[in-house]
Amino acid sequence: MGRNMIRGLARAVILAAAVTALPNPASSQVMANCAARSEVIEFFMRQYQEKPAGIGLINPHAVMEIYAADSGTWTLIVTDVTGRSCVILAGKSWEALPPQPIPKA
Numbered sequence: 077m078g079r080n081m082i083r084g085l086a087r088a089v090i091l092a093a094a095v096t097a098l099p100n101p102a103s104s105q106v107m108a109n110c111a112a113r114s115e116v117i118e119f120f121m122r123q124y125q126e127k128p129a130g131i132g133l134i135n136p137h138a139v140m141e142i143y144a145a146d147s148g149t150w151t152l153i154v155t156d157v158t159g160r161s162c163v164i165l166a167g168k169s170w171e172a173l174p175p176q177p178i179p180k181a
Contacts, residue, residue, distance in 0.1 A: 110162040113155050117143070124149045129172060144170040 111119075120126040126143035129150065134140050137157050144150040150170035155161040 110160055113153075113159050113161040116153060116161040116163070120151060124151070126151060129170070140164075144172070 120143045124143075124145050125147065126145045126149060128141060129144035130142040132140045134154065139155050140152065141155065141161075142150060142152050148169045148171075149166070150168070151166040152164045153161045154164055
């Protein structure tokens with residue numbers, strides 16, 4: 077029983093050291109996905125040939141945009157009022173749908 081306790085304690089110390097020794101905290105990792113909107117859009121065009129596919133207002137301080145390519149890749153970004161855009165999601169197999177009629181209630 078004593079050995080198991082010592083092993084458990086050693087594992088806890090190693091885990092704590094590994095977590096605190098990470099060079100980039102989570103907040104800085106989030107910032108790596110953000111840049112000026114013009115830079116983000118230029119990157120999508122150059123790297124993935126993605127073009128605007130949709131846009132929507134989230135609130136008075138943020139706009140959501142979806143960029144998609146004919147190859148099927150897509151990226152969702154959010155841009156704030158300062159012009160900073162952050163990549164929120166990205167994926168494959170994008171399909172644009174034609175406008176659908178509104179069903180009657």
